Amino acid sequence: MDQLNKQFDELLRSIKPVSREWEEKAWHRLKAQIRPRGSLGQLEIIAARLAAIKETLALDLRRKLIFTMAGDHGVASEGVSAYPQEVTAQMVYSFTQGWASINVLARHVRADVKVVDCGVAADLPAEWPILHRKLAKGTANMVNGPAMSREMAVRGLVLGAQLVQEAHSKDRYQLFGTGDMGIANTTPSTAIIAVLSGRPVAELTGLGTGIDTAGLARKIGVIEKALDVNRPNPKDPLDVLSKVGGFEIAALAGAVLGAAAVQAPIVCDGFIATAGALIACEIEPVAKEYLFASHRSHEIGHGAMVQRLGLRPILDLDMRLGEGTGSALAMGIVEASAKVLQEIKTFQEAGVTDAEG
Known part of the structure; x- marks a missing residue:
């Protein structure tokens, strides 16, 4: 544990x-380009942020990588999802097939x-082309006590960070994205934002994979009970993560920290990935400077998450799938922003008269 903490x-x-x-250098160039000032809106803001992250105007984000973190949750036994837990492993297989x-x-x-x-609750075949980094076969049921130990939470954080750091140093990836897979993982994600925001669980709980009205009421009750049993400390994000989080959420949080450590931009997906990003930024607020919110999830609690992070989602498409789908789409916008900064000529470079002198 001492080595892990170190x-x-x-x-x-x-x-x-x-x-x-x-x-500032990026804004100087953006304002000098052959177009009306501010005419590319959020693309300019993203471009300037990218230059600040990479400390260059010569941005190259062609090497893009999405980590889809998979894990299971003991709370699935409480009937909070429309799908059985074995679907997690089945979907991981689908990812390996590319469909x-x-x-x-x-x-x-x-x-x-x-x-x-x-932390998938099954023995996945060694020959599957995935990264086998199982911390345990799913978390414990948070209704009965902590989902994991504090040590396991730290292990998950370090795992996610190391994955990004290695991909950056060894494979030269420059733009990262996060995604998730885990039946019942909207339940711990809702618990996390409920603790950190202090808002009532009922205001933040959505339908997840498509549960009915009775299922929604049950889900709210399960989260409320878990918070009552565990009493996570909102001022201690590691306590929150260990008591009501998930192994994939820990790794998603670690990925954000790892990206910040190597000065790489990272795009987080929807509700679950943003729960991880939120934990990361509660642990180290500076990490938020490297983070982009890919889209505004249709999950009800996501709005509270991005509000707490102070981020504007890039897209708003009524999506709520996860997997990294929002990250993938937003990566195209982020890369386009980098090209805006580099490739649009300035008035002086193009020999065009500037209307503003």
Whole structure:
């Protein structure tokens, strides 16, 4: 545990604020381009943020990677999902075959996908082309006590960070995305935002995979009971993660910290991935400077998450799938923003008269 804590502390110490100097250089160029000032709106804001992160105007984000973190949850036994738990492993298999939603959308934006078994409640075949990093076969049922130990929460965080750091250093990926797979994982995600925001569970709980009205009432009751039993401390994000989180949520949080540590932009997917991102930014607020919210999830609690993060989602398409699908689509916008900064000529470069002198 001492070595693990040392790794975690080193990770946090390696995260530094982005460069305001390079952000200003980016804005200087954006305002000098051959078009009306501010005419590309959010693309300009994203571009300036990217320059601040990478400390250059010569942005190259062609190497894109999405981590789809998979894990199961003991709370699934409480009937909070419309699907049985074995679907998690079945969907992981679908990812390996390339026929799932994330595969299609990632191919569209020329992003790679790596599926990570963080805690699927089944023995997945060693020959499956995934990253086998199982912490345990699913979390404990948070209704009866903590979902995991504090040590396991830290292990999940370190796992996610190391995955990003290795992909950046060894395979030269420059833009990362996060996604999830785990039956019942909207339940711990709702619990996380309920604790951190202090808002009533009923205001934040959605239908997840499509439960009915009775299922929604049951889900609200389960979350309320779990919070009453565990009493997670909102001022201690590790306590929140360990008591009501998931192994894949821990890894998703770690991925955000890992991206910040290597000065790489990272795009988080919807409700579950944003729960992970929220934990990361509660642990180390500077990590938010490297984070982009891919889309506004149709899940009811997501709005409270992005509001707490202070981020504007790039897309709003009524999506609520997960897997990294929102990340994939938003990556195209992020990469386009990088090209806006680099490739649009300035008035001086193009020999065009500037209306503003």
